[in-house]
Amino acid sequence: MMNYSLGKGSYKDWLLAETAFSADALGKSEAVMLLGNGYMGLRSDNEEPYLAERRNLFINGTFNKAEANEVTELPNAANVTRLDIRVDGERFSLELGETNDYIKQLNMKDAELTRSFDWTSPKGKTLRFRFSRFVSFDELHLIAMKMEVESLSHDVALSIDSGINAQMTNSGVQHFKEGERRIADGRFIQLVQTTNESAIDFVHNTVHALKLNGEKITAQADKDMARRKAWMSYDIELRPHDHLVVEKLSTVHTSKDSDLNSGTYSLEQLRAESLGQLKGHDVLGYDALFEVHRRAWQQKVWGAYNVEVESSEAVDQLALRFSLYHLTAMMPAHDEQMGIGAKALSGEGYKGHSFWDTEIFILPFFILSNPQAAKSLLTYRYHGLAGARKKAQDNGYRGAMYPWEMAWPTDGEVTPVWGDIDIVTGEQTKIWSGFIEQHISADIAFAVYQYENITGDRQFMERCGYEMVFETAKFWASRLEWNDAHRQYHINHVIGPDEYKEHINNNAFTNHMAYFNLKLAMRYADKLSQEHTELWETFGLEADYADWREKAERLYLPEPRAEDLVIPQDDTYLQLTEIDLAKYKNQTKVRTIYRDYNAEQINGIQVTKQADTLLLFYLIDQTFLRGDRRFSEAAKKANFRYYEARTLHDSSLSLATHAIMASDIGERELAYKLFRQTCDIDMGPDMKTSDEGIHAASIGGIWKSAVFGFAGVRLADGKLRINPRLPKNWQRLRFTVYWQGQPLQLDMTHESMDIEASAGRPVEFETGGTVYTVDRRLNIPLNHQQSLSST
Structure with missing residues (x-):
């Protein structure tokens, strides 16, 4: 159910909200709460997976014709938003257990997507979740995410699988060749895709940073790769009222990017430069990057042509x-x-x-x-x-x-x-x-x-x-x-x-x-x-x-x-x-x-x-x-x-x-x-x-x-x-x-x-x-x- 009346104070009439979760009606919020900057558009799917979801990331101009009997289309690029979460070894899903105080909302003023709720597992353990996400209006290639989890009742064993998933299709049509995957410095995941007809290179990078009760932690992380996929697995023990923050920063660049057109293109150079850019973002972190993004929206959009x-x-x-x-x-x-x-x-x-x-x-x-x-x-x-x-x-x-x-x-x-x-x-x-x-x-x-x-x-x-x-x-x-x-x-x-x-x-x-x-x-x-x-x-x-x-x-x-x-x-x-x-x-x-x-x-x-x-x-x-x-x-x-x-x-x-x-x-x-x-x-x-x-x-x-x-x-x-x-x-x-x-x-x-x-x-x-x-x-x-x- 959509609700447009939740905005208060300076955010009055700025919020699009969904106040009840339904696994059968995911598309509405995914689409109307889109995050984008003209370079890319990211559909606002939920972090945990559901059968009826549509995970889409489109990079403008990257058209490809998958087969001779198909027409050219924007290919669905690798996904970075999915988090596979397990609580005490069992899959986390809002279709299980009990959910209270659910709100998913797009704050249009700041161009940030958030989702929060309290969830009680089938075993009776209650956790508080808050997810945040934005596609930067200042750094066109950047997707930033943050997950916050607090245990409200019991000790909890939390496991998270997160990375880059290139096993994506357009309604079953695969547009990409198998690409190379690597993990640099034990933290930075890089995956390369190339469209199978138009030969456009996509370079995806992602990195995670974890904090427990305000302190950076080095959690146990297993590194995994599969066909068209690379990810990290984290295991964290939460005691009652522990507060975990997981930040995930990702970038995507392509060989179609206009800033590459003036010089001689090199995939290796693109890989190196894009990874270097992500490392710079990693130093700043979600909150600092979000503030620059928020100011860009205020100056270039709402301060330029708001209609009241x-x-x-x-x-x-x-x-x-x-x-x-x-x-x-x-x-x-x-x-x-x-x-x-x-x-x-x-x-x-x-x-x-x-x-x-x-x-x-x-x-x-x-x-x-x-x-x-x-x-x-x-x-x-x-x-x-x-x-x-x-x-x-x-x-x-x-x-x-x-x-x-x-x-x-x-x-x-x-x-x-x-x-x-x-x-x-x-x-x-x-x-x-x-x-x-x-x-x-x-x-x-x-x-x-x-x-x-x-x-x-x-x-x-x-x-x-x-x-x-x-x-x-x-x-x-x-x-x-x-x-x-x-x-x-x-x-x-x-x-x-x-x-x-x-x-x-x-x-x-x-x-x-x-x-x-x-x-x-x-x-x-x-x-x-x-x-x-x-x-x-x-x-x-x-x-x-x-x-x-x-x-x-x-x-x-x-x-x-x-x-x-x-x-x-x-x-x-x-x-x-x-x-x-x-x-x-x-x-x-x-x-x-x-x-x-x-x-x-x-x-x-x-x-x-x-x-x-x-x-x-x-x-x-x-x-x-x-x-x-x-x-x-x-x-x-x-x-x-x-x-x-x-x-x-x-x-x-x-x-x-x-x-x-x-x-x-x-x-x-x-x-x-x-x-x-x-x-x-x-x-x-x-x-x-x-x-x-x-x-x-x-x-x-x-x-x-x-x-x-x-x-x-x-x-x-x-x-x-x-x-x-x-x-x-x-x-x-x-x-x-x-x-x-x-x-x-x-x-x-x-x-x-x-x-x-x-x-x-x-x-x-x-x-x-x-x-x-x-x-x-x-x-x-x-x-x-x-x-x-x-x-």
């Missing part, structure tokens, strides 16, 4: 911190050749691959909060141009056709071909998204546009951004299909954001975003022809420009219906069979519609998996197309009401967009309800939702719902709009965003908004239809515009 809300529901503040915590833990700020996976680094789900989730649901946070990190994520996509060009060429197109799932930048398309069972035929269903879900190329172009407008980063555009937009525009120009009967270009046989509709024609989102991509390329080409003629010539834009213009002018763009202003999601959606969706709209578990229908049948029903046409309204509103009559305020309202009723939110990407749109049209109660549902995707009471890992896009969506929805912060074709619409549950919202390189502190209530430009440079923005300029600090009354819609 005064709400009648305390969990709202916790949820926003949960979002910031995980967005930080998943961000590979150390290397621009690495992206963010759909499950971040918290589980094997989606194999560590990056989707459009990054650009549309995660990147906006970094653009407005940490532009340098946003630049790194977009540069990752730039490095992926080679794979995108190859995919386009393989499919008979020009330019860059970005992979639906992307791993290492040059890997190209890595989407699996086969997926779940078809309940009607009993056969595996084909995963078509890697073949025909193509809007991701336009989504990446939109992300470049959003980044450039908010940051003004010309250097990035000249180095990467222009080329990405031009290459994706070339793809769309070659992808369009001429329909002679309609004298228009169409886009046929695709999947839009709504993945319940496959092989459809003229998906509104895809067509309009392709149009945006073409027009954006033309705008950038015009800019270069006037300001950077050398780049115009370098890119050879003359012929492409004429092609983009001709294709854009004749591309079919779905229009709102005259009778109700609803834009058809695709050519046939509005003519499909309608059924009573109440059963699925009220579901407690996603995708229950698949219990009654297979994919082909769902394709023929007027039902939507996730935000599709509504997402189009949200994105277009930020661009130079925002004045298009198709996306009027009346059309926005009409489309929201039509598609919200038909959307099951069976994707974690969906709810945040609907929350923002509901806020835009003044549906505040519904907006807040959708925000809460977004938070509950990972934080909710269902103990099974996060077994495969957290939902990275929805975690970005928590922040987006608050800042883009309730605070009304929005890009508007190069301009800044701020139209607050706080829900009635919220009395105040404070946060910081960056605009053109300058931090802006915003503090808003239902009555007024205070905005401060701390760098003192004038910033122009629009609120409620009025344009303001702030160069220091400005307070604006909001009473008059509480009912205003976004225009």
Whole structure:
């Protein structure tokens, strides 16, 4: 059972806690209490083993393809968290004996995991346990653990096996060759792994330090090795009220580490340097290392972009911190050749691959909060141009056709071909998204546009951004299909954001975003022809420009219906069979519609998996197309009401967009309800939702719902709009965003908004239809515009 109310004093609304142990519901806390620093993600499994546990350690960017019939994935690295504990010779487990005062919690403020309880053995002996753990935000390669044990009643013989276990798999798939193991100086364990296809070296080191009643001890330690495993065995006698502390420090380095790329790589050198680093950590110990780590979080995260809300529901503040915590833990700020996976680094789900989730649901946070990190994520996509060009060429197109799932930048398309069972035929269903879900190329172009407008980063555009937009525009120009009967270009046989509709024609989102991509390329080409003629010539834009213009002018763009202003999601959606969706709209578990229908049948029903046409309204509103009559305020309202009723939110990407749109049209109660549902995707009471890992896009969506929805912060074709619409549950919202390189502190209530430009440079923005300029600090009354819609 999860509990979010345990934080007191300075830790109020900072703690995620589990207050009852269940061996059948381990995945929730393992995933949502993840420890990470962007370089690595460590799933928060318990120290003692259980049958249903999932021990995962993922190192970003270390993709490997285990077999020819598998796709590349992040390999599950060697485990250092497991401790095999015996009490009087019997295995310690919370499934045995009696447990009291159990609390497992993640302190997000300090980024530390702790677990404590009193345990009475089957023989009646009572011990008090406390475990602590962190993944350092200061030393990217460091994992630190501490176990404290006190005997409360009897003499106890305690035995502990601890070391490095490389007998790990990804759901049974082994990614590593057998590696060398050693124990240096009688204490330092080192184990080397090498991936069997990508030939990436992993070097793991670990060391233990023991104290009994505050004094360092040299306990009896047996040294053991087995296949893919090396460990130490300690035997300690505890008398009543003896207090034992076991510290375990571990490091992991790989041959992919960016600090190795500049010189000549040597495995032996990596082994020596990594071991030397661990010896330095050993001198400092857990507490000193933790203090440096804690300060790094305070300075780089909470002191930089904390979001504070005064709400009648305390969990709202916790949820926003949960979002910031995980967005930080998943961000590979150390290397621009690495992206963010759909499950971040918290589980094997989606194999560590990056989707459009990054650009549309995660990147906006970094653009407005940490532009340098946003630049790194977009540069990752730039490095992926080679794979995108190859995919386009393989499919008979020009330019860059970005992979639906992307791993290492040059890997190209890595989407699996086969997926779940078809309940009607009993056969595996084909995963078509890697073949025909193509809007991701336009989504990446939109992300470049959003980044450039908010940051003004010309250097990035000249180095990467222009080329990405031009290459994706070339793809769309070659992808369009001429329909002679309609004298228009169409886009046929695709999947839009709504993945319940496959092989459809003229998906509104895809067509309009392709149009945006073409027009954006033309705008950038015009800019270069006037300001950077050398780049115009370098890119050879003359012929492409004429092609983009001709294709854009004749591309079919779905229009709102005259009778109700609803834009058809695709050519046939509005003519499909309608059924009573109440059963699925009220579901407690996603995708229950698949219990009654297979994919082909769902394709023929007027039902939507996730935000599709509504997402189009949200994105277009930020661009130079925002004045298009198709996306009027009346059309926005009409489309929201039509598609919200038909959307099951069976994707974690969906709810945040609907929350923002509901806020835009003044549906505040519904907006807040959708925000809460977004938070509950990972934080909710269902103990099974996060077994495969957290939902990275929805975690970005928590922040987006608050800042883009309730605070009304929005890009508007190069301009800044701020139209607050706080829900009635919220009395105040404070946060910081960056605009053109300058931090802006915003503090808003239902009555007024205070905005401060701390760098003192004038910033122009629009609120409620009025344009303001702030160069220091400005307070604006909001009473008059509480009912205003976004225009």
